[in-house]
Amino acid sequence: xxxxxxxxxxxxxxxxxxxxxxxxxxxxxxxxxxxxxxxxxxxxxxxxxxxxxxxxxxxxxxxxxxxxxxxxxxxxxxxxxxxxxxxxxxxxxxxxxxxxxxxxxxxxxxxxxxxxxxxxxxxxxxxxxxxxxxxxxxxxxxxxxxxxxxxxxxxxxxxxxxxxxxxxxxxxxxxxxxxxxxxxxxxxxxxx
DNA sequence: CTAATGATGAACT
DNA sequence: GTTCATCATTAGG
Numbered sequence: 001x002x003x004x005x006x007x008x009x010x011x012x013x014x015x016x017x018x019x020x021x022x023x024x025x026x027x028x029x030x031x032x033x034x035x036x037x038x039x040x041x042x043x044x045x046x047x048x049x050x051x052x053x054x055x056x057x058x059x060x061x062x063x064x065x066x067x068x069x070x071x072x073x074x075x076x077x078x079x080x081x082x083x084x085x086x087x088x089x090x091x092x093x094x095x096x097x098x099x100x101x102x103x104x105x106x107x108x109x110x111x112x113x114x115x116x117x118x119x120x121x122x123x124x125x126x127x128x129x130x131x132x133x134x135x136x137x138x139x140x141x142x143x144x145x146x147x148x149x150x151x152x153x154x155x156x157x158x159x160x161x162x163x164x165x166x167x168x169x170x171x172x173x174x175x176x177x178x179x180x181x182x183x184x185x186x187x188x189x190x191x192x
Numbered sequence: 193c194t195a196a197t198g199a200t201g202a203a204c205t
Numbered sequence: 206g207t208t209c210a211t212c213a214t215t216a217g218g
Contacts, residue, residue: 044199052199062214080212082200099199129200170199 003155007147010071015089015096018070019045020181022087024158027103029135030150034111036135038103038125039156042182042189044168046086048095051173055095065143066095073144073151075137082129085137087146087153101169101180103131104188127190161186 005025013021020043028037046053046066054063054076065074066088074086074097090096103125105112112124112134125131146152162184167176169191182189 046199054199057215060215076199077213079198079200079210081210084199086199101199127201168199172198 004147005153005155007069007071007145009155010087010089010146011069011091013089015045015047015098016179018087018089019043019098019179020163022098022100022153023163023181023183024156024161026106026154026156027100027135028107028152028154029137031111031136033136034108036108036111037106037154038131038135039106040100040102040153041104041186042100042102043180044099044101045089045179045181046097046099047179048090050177050179052168052171052175052177053095053097055097059095063095066097067093068143071146073137073141073146075132075139075142077139078129083132083137083139084128085132085135085141099128100131101128102126102182102188102190103135104186105134122187126188 022040025040026037055066059067069092070089072088074088086097086099088097105124113119116134124134164182164184165178166180168180
């Protein structure tokens with residue numbers, strides 16, 4: 001696959017810069033049921049010195065993936081019933097990651113509609129737990145490298161959009177930090 | 193061992 | 206716009 005983002009891509013940018021670089025890229029999952037993909041339209045950065053970051057305190061069983069080398073997946077359960085998907089960034093043993101909050105569906109839309117049990121395109125991937133369900137990302141993808149054949153990102157090299165920088169959603173600590181980025185005017189972003 | 197909590201979404205009014 | 210379901214993980218005793 002052309003323009004597949006290599007591991008070096010995730011390693012060479014710092015977390016904040018990578019969060020912006022990922023906007024406009026396409027996330028692809030070749031699942032047994034079929035291929036699904038979508039453009040990343042919304043991200044949030046979580047830094048190692050950031051109170052809202054899971055890795056802020058110390059390395060634990062749950063957040064261990066965040067301390068891996070950049071370019072692997074970090075999947076975890078939130079509120080006991082939803083999963084969220086992050087792309088790990090930063091150097092090894094530095095717990096940083098980027099939360100993927102929303103996608104614009106591209107391929108496998110029927111499959112996504114089936115998984116999400118809705119046909120409304122805007123309601124398919126406009127939230128972290130929604131896109132996880134639509135793309136069939138399971139907890140088994142924790143530690144999964146994002147330069148593999150069946151699960152990866154593609155650089156679409158699209159610069160035809162403005163990036164909006166704002167504060168993150170759904171957190172109580174570090175709520176004033178401007179670490180959320182999304183594509184201006186895209187109707188698939190999660191916040192109304 | 194026990195209790196508090198959370199990077200949410202769906203279903204309401 | 207507001208409410209609530211629901212549980213693994215974590216921190217504290």
